[in-house]
Amino acid sequence: MLALQLIMLAVIQQGAPMIQLPEHRSTNVSIEECIASRRSVRTFRSQNLTQEDIATLLWAGQGITSERGFRAAPSAGATYPLVLYYATGQGLFQYNPKSHGATKKSDSDLRKSIARSALNQMFIADAGMVIVITARFSNTTARYGERGIRYVYIEVGHCAQNIHLEAVALGLASVPVGAFDDAALKDVLGLEHEEPLYIIPVGYPR
Numbered sequence: 001m002l003a004l005q006l007i008m009l010a011v012i013q014q015g016a017p018m019i020q021l022p023e024h025r026s027t028n029v030s031i032e033e034c035i036a037s038r039r040s041v042r043t044f045r046s047q048n049l050t051q052e053d054i055a056t057l058l059w060a061g062q063g064i065t066s067e068r069g070f071r072a073a074p075s076a077g078a079t080y081p082l083v084l085y086y087a088t089g090q091g092l093f094q095y096n097p098k099s100h101g102a103t104k105k106s107d108s109d110l111r112k113s114i115a116r117s118a119l120n121q122m123f124i125a126d127a128g129m130v131i132v133i134t135a136r137f138s139n140t141t142a143r144y145g146e147r148g149i150r151y152v153y154i155e156v157g158h159c160a161q162n163i164h165l166e167a168v169a170l171g172l173a174s175v176p177v178g179a180f181d182d183a184a185l186k187d188v189l190g191l192e193h194e195e196p197l198y199i200i201p202v203g204y205p206r
Contacts, residue, residue: 017104019093022052024059024100029169038164041173042123044203048089049128053170057131057202058084058095058102060166061159071097073159076151081139082159083194087111087130092189110188117184118177118199127201132185133159134194156197163200173205 049057062084063072071080084095085105092106114132115124124130133156140148140155160176167174177199185196 018099019102019104021055021058021100021102024056024063025052027169031165034165034168038168039173040175041205042175043206044123044126044128044173044201045206046126047128047204049172049202049204053172054086054088054129055100056170057129057163057166057172058086059100060162061131061133062095062097063100064097069098073155073162075155076140076148077143079140079143079148079151081135081137081152082155083134083136084159085132085134085189087114087132088128105190113188114185114199117188118180121177121179124177124199124201127203129202131163131200131202132189132196133198133200134189134191134196136194138193153197160198160200163202167202171204172202174200174202176200 060072062082064070065072070078073082075081086093086095086102087110089109089111091104091108092110093102093104095102111125111127111130112122114130115122118124135152135156137149137152140152142148144151164174164176180196180199182196189196
C-alpha cells in the first residue's frame, strides 16, 4: 500500500493525473470458448466501456500476476519492453502495470486521429476503447543484442492475443490492426522513446 501511495505521489508531483483502476474481474467463459468465438470485428456500437472492463483488458495484456512482478504475457528475460496506451472519449492514458493505474496523457479524444494515422481505417474511431501497444526495444536488446528485436515482436503477439481473448470473455469485440503510419501514430501519441507495434480497437459489436 505504501509503495502504491509513493508511486501516485510521484506522478502527482510531476503534474500527470493518475487514475487508480478497479480490480480486474473474472468471468466463467472457458479459454476454449474464447478461442472458438474470437473473430475480427470492425463494426462497433457507440457505447463506452466500463472502467472495470478497461481495467480487465489492460490486466490481461500486461497486468502483474505474481508477487515477483511477473506479468500476464511472457517476456524474454522479464525485460518487459511493452507499454500500453489506450484512447477513449475521456482522453489518452498510459497503463502502469505496477500500480494497476493509468496516467492521463491528454484530455483530447484521439480515436479519430489514431484512425487517420492507421491509413484512414475510420472504424477504429467507433470503438469504445483503442489500445496501442508500443515497445521500448532497448529494454530487451540491452540484454540480448539484435536477437532481442525478434523477442519483442514475439512478445507483442502474446500480449495482443491475451487482450483479444479477454475481450471475448467480457462480451466485447476486437480486431488486430497493423497497417498504420509509424511516424504519424508516434506524433498522435507523443511518443519519444517507444515504437508503435499494434492497434487494438475494442468495443461492443454492432
